Amino acid sequence: MSHHDKPAGKKSEGWEPKIVAIVCNWCTYAGADLAGISRIQYPPNVRIIRLPCTGRINPFYIVKALQAGADGVLVSGCHPGECHYLTGNLSARRKFATLKSFLNYIGLEDGRATFTWVSASEGERFAQVIKGVTERVRALGPATKLVKKLRDVDVAAAK
């Protein structure tokens, strides 16, 4: 079990946070597109996964991402009241309010899972969100909790 307790120390040298962003097709993905078209710079630490709607996100996606080694997970969709499917993001909001609270309760750091809204016209906000989340995760250091360590990989890396 000891490999789970490894302090961030050595590993954090030259370490870059890996952030998985799960975004909705209609607002945030379009917002990300706008940020790109407008040539707004934002940190390259984020891997975007596009889904039809935040209501489509199984909370398991977030937990699995953390287990698979993401240092942070970002979920972003349309602002409440602007959902392409009318209420998808409202359902999501209830799910994620409890999920975030429960993740914090078991002892995960507050900044590991982030939820926000970015609309299709908010390219600037998208860049700011990514910047902010990256900074927060960077300050926390590499994720150690809930992370699955593949022993073989660990052993190979040690050699």
Place this chain on the structure above:
Amino acid sequence: MEKVEKKLREEAKKLLAEKKVDVIVGYEAGTLPLTATPVFITTPEEADKLVWNSFCQHNLAKYVHDLIMANRDSQKRLKPEDRKRKVVGVVTKGCTSRSLVIHLQERQYERLDTVILGVPCTGYMDRKKLAAKLGGEDILEGSLDGANLKIKTASGEKTIALKEVLAENCLTCRINNPVISDAMMGEPAPAMDTAAEYAGVDEFEKLTPEERWAYFKKEMAKCIRCAACRQACPSCYCKVCFAEQSMPQWVGISEDPSDTQVFQFMRMFHMVGRCVDCGSCISVCPMGVDLRKFLKKLDKDCVTLFSQRAGEKIDFPAPLQDQRMDDKEEFIYSPGGGH
């Protein structure tokens, strides 16, 4: 309690004789002293087996779901007009009724499929607590005498106050009388100590994240993933559980601690607005994992965020079935603060 038991037997006999139910799920005296075990009664003669006492611990809603689903599956190949409804009578205390409400909210079966025999509940005895009190000695004989348990073990006779060995969830139970019933057996039971309902959660929240993580890790390290908690839980009724799915494989099967942590985390998270705090999972856990510390948090969040308790109201959607424009969203991140 004898009065409740008498009325329960009479009612059960009547329902079976009039063929208003096909089966009654209730409790009978267990084979060991100070126990009760679920029983399935199909004839009026058997109704005298029914008991109602402080050892009736199981949440029988689980069996109601199982019976109705089994009946439905067995008639899959019949024409719809030839299918027969199986009406299940069920002895129902507060937590059982809430589980039934959850099944109904989730459209698992219809209200007509059940006849609910409500019983007032003053809590059940926690066998693990009693065993600890007796130092693990076998109970040779035992009886309930008013508010005290009279127990005979190899080392002599002992008297233990029932209140001292009541289950934790019963001590602070808010809804100990059924929220829905077709017939109520006796007067409603007095409320328990609801003020202390979230005391354990409040205390845990005050710890630092590191301390909480250390506790979570320690508890989950005990888990052997036998899935007894899931089998006993009335809210866990999926035909294929996420834990056994292989496409995608949500939960790994390695011995890595994170696989167990993720399994437990997700099983518990499925209980948002669905955990009625009946204590089934805790009582069946062979390793004594402190699941309640975490499950109760979900209940507290439901109350603070959505002002709802699991299975409390039948004519109201469940917390995660519902949504409001003005739901709280303090957790939403906003770069630079504000919205």
